[in-house]
Amino acid sequence: MVSTLAHLRFPFSYFLLPVYLFALAISPNLGEKRLLWSFIIIHVLLYPASNGYNSYFDKDEKSIGGLKNPPPVNKSLYYAAWALDVLAVGLGWYFINAPFALLLLLYGLVSKAYSHPSVRLKKYPIGGWLTVSLFQGFFTFLMCYVGINGFGWGNLLQAKVLVPATLSTVLLLGTYPMTQVYQHEEDAARGDRTLSLLLGIRGTFWFVLVVFTLATAAFAAYFHFFLANRYVWAFVLALAPVVVYFLIWFYRVYRHPAAANYGGTMWLNFLSATCLNAFFIWLFADLSHIGQL
Numbered sequence: 001m002v003s004t005l006a007h008l009r010f011p012f013s014y015f016l017l018p019v020y021l022f023a024l025a026i027s028p029n030l031g032e033k034r035l036l037w038s039f040i041i042i043h044v045l046l047y048p049a050s051n052g053y054n055s056y057f058d059k060d061e062k063s064i065g066g067l068k069n070p071p072p073v074n075k076s077l078y079y080a081a082w083a084l085d086v087l088a089v090g091l092g093w094y095f096i097n098a099p100f101a102l103l104l105l106l107y108g109l110v111s112k113a114y115s116h117p118s119v120r121l122k123k124y125p126i127g128g129w130l131t132v133s134l135f136q137g138f139f140t141f142l143m144c145y146v147g148i149n150g151f152g153w154g155n156l157l158q159a160k161v162l163v164p165a166t167l168s169t170v171l172l173l174g175t176y177p178m179t180q181v182y183q184h185e186e187d188a189a190r191g192d193r194t195l196s197l198l199l200g201i202r203g204t205f206w207f208v209l210v211v212f213t214l215a216t217a218a219f220a221a222y223f224h225f226f227l228a229n230r231y232v233w234a235f236v237l238a239l240a241p242v243v244v245y246f247l248i249w250f251y252r253v254y255r256h257p258a259a260a261n262y263g264g265t266m267w268l269n270f271l272s273a274t275c276l277n278a279f280f281i282w283l284f285a286d287l288s289h290i291g292q293l
Helices: 002-008 010-025 032-058 075-095 098-115 125-149 159-180 184-190 195-199 201-226 229-255 262-288
Strands: none
Touching: 002 032, 002 075, 010 032, 010 125, 010 159, 010 262, 032 075, 032 098, 032 125, 075 098, 098 125, 125 159, 125 195, 159 195, 159 201, 159 262, 184 195, 195 201, 201 229, 229 262
């Protein structure tokens, strides 16, 4: 039981929260019930189910995201992951709508294809990178938007939804390889040819620096054309601590590649998630004028 709870990695949902908050910030049809249930279903059920399923088939012995010393896995983790997935889909259908439930189901199936030995998208450097970036970014944004607003498919086919959904993927294209940078040895032993392993440690940092810069520029363009210039500067200011930490860490890693370790990665993840979460909460409050109520 203890091992299963550990591998579900509930706190790791904090790192994935920015996409939900971004969708919340631009949502026009808020409801307290949908807001509560969409949050619980995605962050307490769906994400931990994906974590647990991935851990069950990886059987990691060294540090993984959100778990420095992973205990051995057992069959109860497999059943717990499936139970959380089924519960997420059922509650999504009951409390929100059928489109939301279908999106939850598709997310769960893709996350299983990412880990399961018969498919294992994780072992393909480009395919795995694109799959995670697309589904934890673009797809998850649409899923959150449907869950928060209770909308159907027709409400998704508009630029004000598709553009921020695309931006969520662009951001993940730059940040996801960094989550693999300390796992090269174990990934190679399992036969998983991740993008970070392909790029090498220093190459991963250069890659993340370039793509993250492009992602920041893309967000700036979005805020300029869809909202207002003051959001551009607020976004840049919010990410300043992340940039400073990354550059200092990059300097240390460039001199000593062993510095690309679990601790450095988790601090970057935490700082990035915290800054983005704070920005999107502020954006939601500002756009909704909730502070004036």
